[in-house]
Amino acid sequence: MAKLTVSDLDLKGKKVLMRVDFNVPIKDGVIGNDNRIVAALPTIKYVSEHGGKAILLSHLGRIKKEEDKPGLSMRPVAERLSNLLNKPVTFVPTTEGKQLEDAIDGLSDGDVLVMENTRYEDVKDGEYVKRESGNDPELGKYWASLGDVFVNDAFGTAHRSHASNVGIASNMGQTAAGFLMEKEIKFIGGAVDNPEHPFVAILGGAKVSDKIGVIDNLLAKADKILIGGGMTYTFYAAKGMKIGNSLVEKDKIDLAKEILDKAGDKLVLPTDSVVAEKFDNDAAHKTVEGDIPDGYMALDIGPKSVAEFEDVLKSAKTVVWNGPMGVFEMSNYAEGTLEIGKFLGTLTEAKTIVGGGDSTAAVQQLGVADKLSHISTGGGASLEYLEGKTLPGIAAISDK
Ligand code: ADP
Ligand code: MG
Numbered sequence: 131m132a133k134l135t136v137s138d139l140d141l142k143g144k145k146v147l148m149r150v151d152f153n154v155p156i157k158d159g160v161i162g163n164d165n166r167i168v169a170a171l172p173t174i175k176y177v178s179e180h181g182g183k184a185i186l187l188s189h190l191g192r193i194k195k196e197e198d199k200p201g202l203s204m205r206p207v208a209e210r211l212s213n214l215l216n217k218p219v220t221f222v223p224t225t226e227g228k229q230l231e232d233a234i235d236g237l238s239d240g241d242v243l244v245m246e247n248t249r250y251e252d253v254k255d256g257e258y259v260k261r262e263s264g265n266d267p268e269l270g271k272y273w274a275s276l277g278d279v280f281v282n283d284a285f286g287t288a289h290r291s292h293a294s295n296v297g298i299a300s301n302m303g304q305t306a307a308g309f310l311m312e313k314e315i316k317f318i319g320g321a322v323d324n325p326e327h328p329f330v331a332i333l334g335g336a337k338v339s340d341k342i343g344v345i346d347n348l349l350a351k352a353d354k355i356l357i358g359g360g361m362t363y364t365f366y367a368a369k370g371m372k373i374g375n376s377l378v379e380k381d382k383i384d385l386a387k388e389i390l391d392k393a394g395d396k397l398v399l400p401t402d403s404v405v406a407e408k409f410d411n412d413a414a415h416k417t418v419e420g421d422i423p424d425g426y427m428a429l430d431i432g433p434k435s436v437a438e439f440e441d442v443l444k445s446a447k448t449v450v451w452n453g454p455m456g457v458f459e460m461s462n463y464a465e466g467t468l469e470i471g472k473f474l475g476t477l478t479e480a481k482t483i484v485g486g487g488d489s490t491a492a493v494q495q496l497g498v499a500d501k502l503s504h505i506s507t508g509g510g511a512s513l514e515y516l517e518g519k520t521l522p523g524i525a526a527i528s529d530k
Pocket of ligand 1: 229334335336337340358359360361377428429430452453454455456457458459485486487489490513525
């Protein structure tokens with residue numbers, strides 16, 4: 131069933147609690163990259179322009195002791211938000227109590243307020259009590275009492291059950307998805323639940339063990355699964371091929387065999403690899419077909435594999451990509467990932483979706499992100515979504 135979204139709500143004069151993802155990189159009070167704040171702007175602006183009083187909550191980093199707090203204050207984030215919105219934003223340096231309640235009472239329609247880092251609640255009087263990240267029922271109830279409606283736009287935390295997402299929602303009459311959340315549900319959720327066929331998954335990255343759940347779930351749904359990256363060589367080993375010094379998970383070889391048996395020709399492995407003498411961009415390297423020679427490690431898929439993958443991808447209507455095809459962080463082993471990314475950009479008739487922390491970084495770093503349909507904003511959350519798991523933060527959003 132479709133989820134309620136912020137555009138379904140009557141916001142005028144309402145106190146609108148909003149869970150956003152302002153978990154930006156920050157050092158000595160300086161924000162490294164404000165992508166996540168920018169990504170939250172459409173929903174914040176919408177609420178403000180429709181006469182809602184926006185009360186923003188987010189976590190920032192991890193807080194395990196009192197000393198963690200000062201460096202992870204939300205104040206610089208509130209200041210950056212004010213600059214981006216080009217209007218004043220009220221910052222309240224606490225997460226509960228009279229100062230916060232008075233500030234909320236003082237809001238006019240269209241105003242924006244940011245409260246302190248929700249994870250300040252994880253440490254009380256020097257003790258690590260995890261009220262926020264352990265979803266303390268009293269905390270969710272208290273925060274819910276501060277607003278009239280709840281908008282959850284923080285996809286990045288949707289796989290966690292925290293007081294500021296699930297806790298508030300379970301104490302609130304209506305919870306709606308924000309625009310970012312709506313987009314994630316539409317693309318990743320749509321691909322997993324109701325894909326247009328042919329549906330091709332591209333799975334790479336470092337380890338088989340990280341991706342078992344994704345492989346299992348997508349085997350049941352996709353028409354083809356293209357394997358690349360480090361996990362390839364555990365599959366090679368399972369087929370009795372030579373792998374040289376390539377990455378391998380010995381204790382997963384049997385599992386890889388089972389997957390190969392179950393998948394049949396649905397699963398496609400690379401036929402050639404770029405191999406190097408060392409895990410180093412400057413190491414001597416070459417392209418080989420099939421077996422990886424002794425003394426070499428495979429660090430990227432080769433050009434023949436790229437062409438074979440493209441041949442499968444060209445007729446796809448839905449493509450989900452998780453995990454780089456090689457060690458894209460080093461220029462000599464980035465080609466496979468880059469070529470696949472570029473090719474996906476040409477598939478204008480297909481929905482092309484990228485999920486996963488490093489995969490997202492790869493398509494952005496290689497400059498192919500803007501040609502794709504959807505780049506997920508949540509690494510861990512997108513993986514769990516691809517595994518077919520129910521994400522508590524999404525489950526807690528009201529149905530339409
Ligand atoms: P994601 O975060 O998108 O889920 P992963 O964390 O699974 O992706 O994988 C990303 C990492 O996999 C990258 O750091 C990349 O360097 C590494 N990787 C890809 N191919 C290989 C390979 N052949 N050998 C070793 N590491 C690899
Ligand atoms: Mg990763």
